[in-house]
Amino acid sequence: MIMQKLINLLAVTSFLVSAGVVGGGTYLYLNQDAIIEGVKSKAMDEVKNLLPGIIGGGLGGIAGGGAIGGALVPEIGSSDTSISGNESFSIPSTSGFGF
Numbered sequence: 641m642i643m644q645k646l647i648n649l650l651a652v653t654s655f656l657v658s659a660g661v662v663g664g665g666t667y668l669y670l671n672q673d674a675i676i677e678g679v680k681s682k683a684m685d686e687v688k689n690l691l692p693g694i695i696g697g698g699l700g701g702i703a704g705g706g707a708i709g710g711a712l713v714p715e716i717g718s719s720d721t722s723i724s725g726n727e728s729f730s731i732p733s734t735s736g737f738g739f
Contacts, residue, residue: 668675
């Protein structure tokens with residue numbers, strides 16, 4: 641008698657867990673676009689808040705070598721291509737659009 645009650649309890653619990661997983665998956669599937677857009681907008685807001693500090697008033701903060709380290713954008717007319725130990729450099733990447 642006690643064993644039958646335990647098995648029934650486990651069956652009901654299993655059903656509730658399964659129903660919760662199916663319900664949660666259905667909710668996520670039906671609302672995935674809204675969830676993705678919400679995450680994107682929050683991420684873009686964070687990036688917008690960080691950009692003024694990183695850029696530092698135009699490209700002067702990066703090109704001048706102020707807050708970040710070395711110059712990431714070379715000066716126009718500069719022929720110095722050597723890299724010392726305290727300079728930063730970036731590897732150019734293509735965007736896939738040919739420029």
